[in-house]
Amino acid sequence: xxxxxxxxxxxxxxxxxxxxxxxxxxxxxxxxxxxxxxxxxxxxxxxxxxxxxxxxxxxxxxxxxxxxxxxxxxxxxxxxxxxxxxxxxxxxxxxxxxxxxxxxxxxxxxxxxxxxxxxxxxxxxxxxxxxxxxxxxxxxxxxxxxxxxxxxxxxxxxxxxxxxxxxxxxxxxxxxxxxxxxxxxxxxxxxxxxxxxxxxxxxxxxxxxxxxxxxxxxxxxxxxxxxxxxxxxxxxxxxxxxxxxxxxxxxxxxxxxxxxxxxxxxxxxxxxxx
Amino acid sequence: xxxxxxxxxxxxxxxxxxxxxxxxxxxxxxxxxxxxxxxxxxxxxxxxxxxxxxxxxxxxxxxxxxxxxxxxxxxxxxxxxxxxxxxxxxxxxxxxxxxxxxxxxxxxxxxxxxxxxxxxxxxxxxxxxxxxxxxxxxxxxxxxxxxxxxxxxxxxxxxxxxxxxxxxxxxxxxxxxxxxxxxxxxxxxxxxxxxxxxxxxxxxxxxxxxxxxxxxxxxxxxxxxxxxxxxxxxxxxxxxxxxxxxxxxxxxxxxxxxxxxxxxxxxxxxxxxxxxxxxxxxxxxxxxxxxxxxxxxx
Numbered sequence: 206x207x208x209x210x211x212x213x214x215x216x217x218x219x220x221x222x223x224x225x226x227x228x229x230x231x232x233x234x235x236x237x238x239x240x241x242x243x244x245x246x247x248x249x250x251x252x253x254x255x256x257x258x259x260x261x262x263x264x265x266x267x268x269x270x271x272x273x274x275x276x277x278x279x280x281x282x283x284x285x286x287x288x289x290x291x292x293x294x295x296x297x298x299x300x301x302x303x304x305x306x307x308x309x310x311x312x313x314x315x316x317x318x319x320x321x322x323x324x325x326x327x328x329x330x331x332x333x334x335x336x337x338x339x340x341x342x343x344x345x346x347x348x349x350x351x352x353x354x355x356x357x358x359x360x361x362x363x364x365x366x367x368x369x370x371x372x373x374x375x376x377x378x379x380x381x382x383x384x385x386x387x388x389x390x391x392x393x394x395x396x397x398x399x400x401x402x403x404x405x406x407x408x409x410x411x412x413x414x415x416x417x418x419x420x421x422x423x424x425x426x427x428x429x430x431x432x433x434x435x436x437x438x439x440x441x442x443x444x445x446x447x448x449x450x451x452x453x454x455x456x457x458x459x460x461x462x463x464x465x466x467x468x469x470x471x472x473x474x475x476x477x478x479x
Numbered sequence: 480x481x482x483x484x485x486x487x488x489x490x491x492x493x494x495x496x497x498x499x500x501x502x503x504x505x506x507x508x509x510x511x512x513x514x515x516x517x518x519x520x521x522x523x524x525x526x527x528x529x530x531x532x533x534x535x536x537x538x539x540x541x542x543x544x545x546x547x548x549x550x551x552x553x554x555x556x557x558x559x560x561x562x563x564x565x566x567x568x569x570x571x572x573x574x575x576x577x578x579x580x581x582x583x584x585x586x587x588x589x590x591x592x593x594x595x596x597x598x599x600x601x602x603x604x605x606x607x608x609x610x611x612x613x614x615x616x617x618x619x620x621x622x623x624x625x626x627x628x629x630x631x632x633x634x635x636x637x638x639x640x641x642x643x644x645x646x647x648x649x650x651x652x653x654x655x656x657x658x659x660x661x662x663x664x665x666x667x668x669x670x671x672x673x674x675x676x677x678x679x680x681x682x683x684x685x686x687x688x689x690x691x692x693x694x695x696x697x698x699x700x701x702x703x704x705x706x707x708x709x710x711x712x713x714x715x716x717x718x719x720x721x722x723x724x725x726x727x728x729x730x731x732x733x734x735x736x737x738x739x740x741x742x743x744x745x746x747x748x749x750x751x752x753x754x755x756x757x758x759x760x761x762x763x764x765x766x767x768x769x770x771x772x773x774x775x776x777x
Contacts, residue, residue, distance in 0.1 A: 261565050262681050262760075275604055279630075280546050282602040311680060317567045319560040321606065349679060385546055387637070388596055464547070 207367045208451060208475065209246040210374040211444050212239050214332060215468035216257050216325025216435070217380060221332065222284040228395040228462055235459030235470035236332035242472060243333050243374055250294045250371045251334060252342045252362050254355070254443035255325030256379035256436035260345035264305060264358060266298050267291075267322075267343035268314030278324045289327045294340035297373075300365035301342060301358075308357050310350070325378040333376060342366070344443070346436055352422070355439045356446030363447040375447040377440030381406045381467030383433035390464070398465035402432050406460065406467040413455040413471065418445055421452075435466070444473060451476045480662040485655060486531050488667040488740045489524060490751075490767040492731075493540065493613040494759035495563045495570035497521065500686055503620060507571040513686025520755025520766035521617040527752075527768055528619055534663040535579045536619065537586075537627040537654065540670045541734035542610030545630040548596030549650055551583040552628035554603050563609040569685060574612050579625035582661050586627060589653035595646065600630075614670040629654075631734045640722060640733065647735035651742025658743075667743055669736035673705060674698030674728040674763035681760065694761025701728040702756070702763040709767060712750040714741065728763075749774040 214236055219226070224233035258265075276287040302312040326343055334341070342362055350358070359375070366373040382402035386395075397403040405428055412424040422445070429437040445452060453474040460469045498506050500513040543550070555578055563570035583599065590597035611628045629650075635643030658665045676695035693699035701724050708717050718741070725733045732738070741747075747769060754766040 259564065261677070262679060277602055277605045279543055279605075279608070282600060282605055283598075286602070286604050315567050317562055317571060319562045319571060320567050321562055321564050323564075387547065387634075389547070 207370070207372055208363065208375070208448065209248050209372050210243055211448050211473035211475065212243065212333065212374065213377045213440060213444060213469065213471040214239060214329050215380055215463055215470070216255055216328060216378045217463035217466070217468060218278050218281050218284070218287060218324050218328050219463045221328045222281065223392070226392045226395070228393065231459040232461050232468055232470060238458055239470055239472060240333045240335065244338070246374060248339050248372045248374045250297055250342060250366055250373040251339045251376050252359065252366065252373060252447055253326055253329060253376045253378060254344045254346065254359065254440055255323050255329065256346050256440050257323035257325040258343070258345040260347040264310050264312040264347050264350070265345040266302050266312060266314050267293050268295055268298055268316040269293060269320065270295050272322060276322060276324065276327050287324065287327045289322060289330065290337060291322070291330055292337055292340040294342050294371070297362070297365045297369055297371060298342050300368065301362040304361040304365060305358060310354060310358065329376055329378045346439060352426070352437065352439060352442045355442040359443040359446030360449060375444055377444045379440035380435040380463060381409065381432070381469055383435050383466050385465035395462045395464060397462045397467050402467060405432050406469070410457045410460060410469060416453050418452050421445065448473060448475065483658045483661040483663045483665065485658055485667060485744055486533060486664045486772050487527065488669065488744050488769045489618065490737065490765055491524070491614045491618050491668040491670055492672045492764040492766070493542070493610040493670045494672070494762070494764060495566050495609050495613050496685065496759050497617050498572060498613050499569040503616065505573045508569055510686050513688055514757055514759060516755050516757040517759070517764055517766065523754040524618055524766050524768060527770065528666065531666060531772070533624060533666040535582055535625050535627060535665050536615065536668060537629065537665055538611055538614050538668040538670055539629040539631065539736035539739050540608055540610035540614065541631045541731060541736065542608040543628070543630040545632055548598050549590055549632050550598045550600050550630040551587050552578045552607070553580050553583045553599035553601050554578055554605065555580055557605060557607055559606055561607055561609050561612050570609055572609070572612055574607055576607065576615065576622055577625045579627050582657060582663065583627045585657035585661055586654050589657045590650055593649050593653050595649060595653065610670050614668050618668060633734060635733050635735055640725065644735065644738045647738040648742035651739040654739065655743040667740045669740040671734065671736045672731040672762045672764050673702045675731040676729050677761045691758055692761070693758050693763060698728040699763060702765070706753060706756065706765055709751040710753055712748045714746050714748050718746070744769060744771060747771065747774060
């Protein structure tokens with residue numbers, strides 16, 4: 206079973222930088238729990254898609270073998286810096302890049318000193334892969350790619366990992382409802398911006414625990430249309446595309462606010478292979 | 480202390496291609512040129528800066544996106560390498576800039592007094608965005624004038640467009656008040672493209688100008704209409720048309736810099752100097768100047 210696990214985690218740096226803030230503590234605790242669950246699987250490779258790595262031309266993939274430095278979030282710089290040290294699975298990435306032309310997507314690798322790794326990828330790696338045990342395949346979010354294209358990209362990355370005999374996990378990095386507070390708030394009172402968003406987020410989380418992937422796709426599209434969802438929930442498309450027919454449901458490890466927007470830590474259930 | 484003043488405003492777009500094609504020592508990639516009309520346009524704008532001798536440059540960039548309010552760079556010296564996440568093959572720029580923290584703080588305070596959410600960016604490890612750097616490099620490659628960098632809150636995207644642009648007008652009023660109280664002579668830089676429809680793939684040789692042209696004919700016509708009105712000094716008419724222009728040409732002026740600059744300048748009905756126009760991956764870019772010192776002299 207090369208595919209060993211799948212997780213969806215928030216891309217906001219708030220729970221990572223300030224786990225002491227009450228409304229963010231459950232998300233931080235659950236992200237660390239997800240890291241523990243992942244560690245048990247001893248995977249070689251993580252297939253990571255963060256909504257915050259924005260691409261406009263082509264589909265970009267990280268191709269620098271060792272990426273390290275200090276990231277500062279453009280919004281939440283006041284809460285501290287984000288040091289990172291990532292190892293990239295360049296063999297699987299190269300295979301994934303080569304595969305996408307088959308479905309009409311031009312891909313490019315990026316291999317540049319100082320390339321700005323996005324906050325979501327840094328935070329997800331920090332929670333799930335702090336010791337750097339696994340190497341990463343990191344795909345960008347091309348804003349012109351739709352849900353179906355994102356699923357195909359994920360499936361091709363998974364196929365590349367499988368063809369190389371990797372034991373791997375899939376990680377989608379992003380939020381749920383996207384409405385946020387536009388004024389300063391007391392952090393201890395943070396909550397999802399509206400009762401409607403909160404209810405729709407909870408409905409979505411409930412729907413994810415069904416093995417009916419077609420229904421999940423429909424539900425996700427409706428949710429995205431009503432909640433300013435983070436990039437149309439394409440990080441969920443990445444999960445579904447990579448997991449494919451092994452999707453068996455999901456367990457929500459935590460759900461909460463990140464300055465008004467919705468966030469969740471989700472551990473996906475997988476059918477046995479074969 | 481004499482009263483400070485805004486001496487000029489520039490529409491100063493930020494395609495990183497313009498730095499790439501110039502081959503400055505700060506940028507790692509090398510080119511064989513390209514986009515010469517826009518590069519030459521900026522050469523003309525640089526001469527105006529030489530003549531105007533401002534104390535400070537203020538730039539509003541759509542590529543420093545902040546969700547919570549309007550942010551101002553507020554660290555005296557910032558340096559590092561800024562790599563464009565979209566065009567890393569073209570822009571890997573080692574920057575070092577001096578910030579006018581005093582004026583940044585005054586703009587911040589004036590914005591808050593007007594009910595806007597504003598913040599001072601005081602993290603010394605902050606990486607300045609490529610939009611801010613490209614505009615500043617193209618207008619003043621010597622980097623010898625202190626700057627105030629302002630983020631894009633993107634309120635015109637998040638709120639109803641007109642509501643968001645009203646907020647940018649308020650930010651402009653706050654900026655003008657801060658400058659007047661500072662005693663300084665300031666130049667404003669609106670870092671915006673006009674029509675923003677663009678190609679989705681890059682040529683193998685990025686500077687292959689045989690591949691460069693407007694992506695969208697209707698957008699090009701909109702650009703020419705807006706530029707012609709600005710050249711005639713018909714500012715009110717431009718702002719009447721602005722919502723339609725933004726919607727139909729996907730114009731980047733939606734991000735607010737253009738409105739911020741004109742509000743700060745008091746929406747002068749004076750003819751703009753067009754230094755040049757050109758496309759970059761199909762988008763429309765104009766380098767334009769409003770010299771308020773000449774307007775006042777007349």
